[in-house]
Amino acid sequence: GAVVSQHPSWVICKSGTSVKIECRSLDFQATTMFWYRQFPKQSLMLMATSNEGSKATYEQGVEKDKFLINHASLTLSTLTVTSAHPEDSSFYICSAQRGGESYNSPLHFGNGTRLTVT
């Protein structure tokens, strides 16, 4: 159990276009989802915390208008990279916290999305 699916696994887009990445909890309800960005050979940087039915909380330095996050249901959160540029190329990973579990319960991670902006 506790499977998190991320789609697409990889995407190539042209500069200036927008890309949507989906994060779904397949067998549980996720009240909270987290979006991370991972540069090559670097760590995961938390971008934002997404709570179902409310606005996402962004980390300092993350542009809200650039990285749109929507958590419209208990099983789906989306990250839209708007007007993508080559510097947005990265590996994006989501994680989900099962609803009802304590705040320090393990997170369940998706397999990530490799975004390449040309």
Add this chain to the structure above:
Amino acid sequence: AQSVTQPDIHITVSEGASLELRCNYSYGATPYLFWYVQSPGQGLQLLLKYFSGDTLVQGIKGFEAEFKRSQSSFNLRKPSVHWSDAAEYFCAVGARGGGNKLTFGTGTQLKVEL
């Protein structure tokens, strides 16, 4: 704010040899500590976690980690490495009362020689 340092970017061990991956953290109080493993192109899997109590924590796949407050460390160990253990390993720290917001180290790439 908390931070995590993983001093070793790459480590190579022979199959069957013992393994220790280092992790040092910075946090004003007793943190929550985690070790995750990431296979290429995939998400992260939790190996083990420390919240309180016994400072020696047992995890999955034969891994263990020891919390040493005096050294601000949470090193990951395995007595005998298998080729399938080759992956990237991340240490992470969470602040008490900080929800599930984790700060990750830069990771250690483990290579296993047959």
